[in-house]
């Protein structure tokens with residue numbers, strides 16, 4: 251018997267995600283968009299896939315991208331002055347966990363956060379930071395809520411989901427990159443991403459969009475495989491993040 255419900259949905263998209271909380275769209279700050287026009291084009295294409303609002307999170311990584319909250323705020327103003335202002339939800343940063351970050355944290359200077367004092371952190375992909383557990387603890391002591399960016403991309407955690415789970419048990423939320431689920435960054439990243447989502451360990455999802463190649467990869471793969479089913483066991487907080495900011 252013909253089953254009309256057997257076929258895949260024709261218009262798979264990112265409607266379910268609504269809010270992107272990890273992106274490198276603000277111009278001229280890091281390895282993301284270099285010009286405002288480039289950044290706006292990324293937003294436009296992602297919006298066509300169903301993402302309604304964006305939080306902008308440029309790298310703060312002393313030595314590579316020595317950004318400041320003020321510098322990020324200035325770039326954010328450019329988006330607010332464009333025709334895309336309605337898609338702009340706010341800005342924060344993606345902080346590299348290193349000795350510079352540790353001293354910044356100890357200085358008591360207010361860090362660039364997402365709503366609800368949530369703060370996005372990352373590590374080197376090839377070597378775990380010896381400071382990671384200390385930073386997760388210290389951040390919480392100061393009232394911040396840490397979110398580890400793309401845990402599936404750290405090679406030292408491949409084959410060791412328990413190590414990632416431990417960080418979550420220490421109070422660090424986990425943010426998965428959508429493209430990891432498609433294998434964009436490699437097979438181990440894909441396997442780890444799928445394991446994390448299937449086990450319900452993912453708290454937030456992001457595009458981590460840097461350039462048009464990322465957008466085109468998403469556009470390509472989303473036609474082949476819907477991502478929403480991976481998160482059935484997860485309690486995603488993307489929408490909540492926006493609601494906290496704009497309630």
Ligand SMILES: [Fe+2]
Nearest residue numbers: 272344399458
């Ligand atoms: Fe990022």
